[in-house]
Amino acid sequence: MRSAKRRTPALACRARALTWAAGLALLASSAVAQTSDLVSKTALRVCADPANAPMSMEDGSGYENQLADLIAAKLELPVEYTWFPMATGFIRQTLRANRCDVVMGYAQGHELVLNTNHYMTSVYVLIVPEDGPLAAVEALSDPALKEARIGIVAGSPPATHMARNGLIGRAKAYNLTVDRRVESPTVDMLNDLEEGEIDAAILWGPIGGPLVKQAHPGFKVIPLLKEELPPRLFFRITMGVRQGDKVWQRKLNSLIRRHQDEINAILRDAGVPLVADMGDGMLDAGQ
Known part of the structure; x- marks a missing residue:
């Protein structure tokens, strides 16, 4: 009898644990069902x-x-x-x-x-006139950029690399967060490059690459793959x-x-x- 009494608390704890586990599993499956039900089946x-x-x-x-x-x-x-x-x-x-x-x-x-x-997976790119003096640049540490005025979206990762290489002082910043129905910093930046207001532009590749292909055939898109220090690009x-x-x-x-x-x-x-x-x-x- 004493042996049976010693086992009773352990058995009770095990039963409670199993009950809790079953309850949690039921809640989890219910949550999955609820979130799945939110996804449209018709579109x-x-x-x-x-x-x-x-x-x-x-x-x-x-x-x-x-x-x-x-x-x-x-x-x-x-x-x-x-x-x-x-x-x-x-x-x-x-x-x-x-x-x-x-x-x-x-x-x-x-x-x-x-x-x-x-x-x-894509990368930030440097955009320059394909027949200009910066067409051979592959990294932001290139001395050819020292006197260049570069367009950059304010607060974007390449700005840190520009600062590290002493390029921020002459940079032209463009807004990061805008309502693109009324303002388009990326389009403005490429138009400024076309007009000679800046010498180069740095944009997120999935934006800059297609915009160049659509409207700026005289530009060269250079993926910035050689920046070894953080932040990654x-x-x-x-x-x-x-x-x-x-x-x-x-x-x-x-x-x-x-x-x-x-x-x-x-x-x-x-x-x-x-x-x-x-x-x-x-x-x-x-x-």
């Missing part, structure tokens, strides 16, 4: 900026619009957009408000969204979904994996510079 609902050239445009001309069309076709669904400026409150007013289910381009590791696997880009939407995330991961070649073709056609995952070279055209 690919995309959150996008209506004036974020060259990525997303309300007229459907951006390459992220083309990526959305590709994913929607694989899902056999139409595309529906929720348009909102890519500025403060974008995720809160779109994805978190359950007005849409995916952001087509979002930097890996951002806490506001649950990232899919990345579908591209290459980033992996994912699709963003709501936090907790694991089922939807896995579905998009599968689509990205199976159709990477088609995704790459859209990006290359747009003029996006694609680099290896570790930012140590350009991605081979066959990949």
Whole structure:
């Protein structure tokens, strides 16, 4: 009898632990079901900026619009957009408000969204006239840049490298966060380069590359792959979904994996510079 009494508390604790575990599992499965239920079954609902050239445009001309069309076709669904400026409150007013289910381009590791696997890696680029004195530059430490006036988006990672190399004093800064329906710093920067207001421009490759291809054939786009000190200038880009939407995330991961070649073709056609995952070279055209 004494042996049975000694076992009773242990058995009771084990029973309580099993009950708690079962309850937590039930709550977890319920949460997954609830978040999965938020994803539309009748359309690919995309959150996008209506004036974020060259990525997303309300007229459907951006390459992220083309990526959305590709994913929607694989899902056999139409595309529906929720348009909102890519500025403060974008995720809160779109994805978190359950007005849409995916952001087509979002930097890996951002806490506001649950990232899919990345579908591209790209890098900041230096843009110069292809027949000018800076056409052979490959790094921001090149002495040829010492007297150059360089356009830079204020607060972007390359600004740190410019400061390290003594290039900030002559730089021309452009706004980082704007409503692109009324202001476009990237377009302004390239127009200034065209007009000789600046000698070179530094832009995020997926913006600068396509804009040069579309409207500035006399410019050369130079991926900044030789900057060895932090901050890094290459980033992996994912699709963003709501936090907790694991089922939807896995579905998009599968689509990205199976159709990477088609995704790459859209990006290359747009003029996006694609680099290896570790930012140590350009991605081979066959990949």
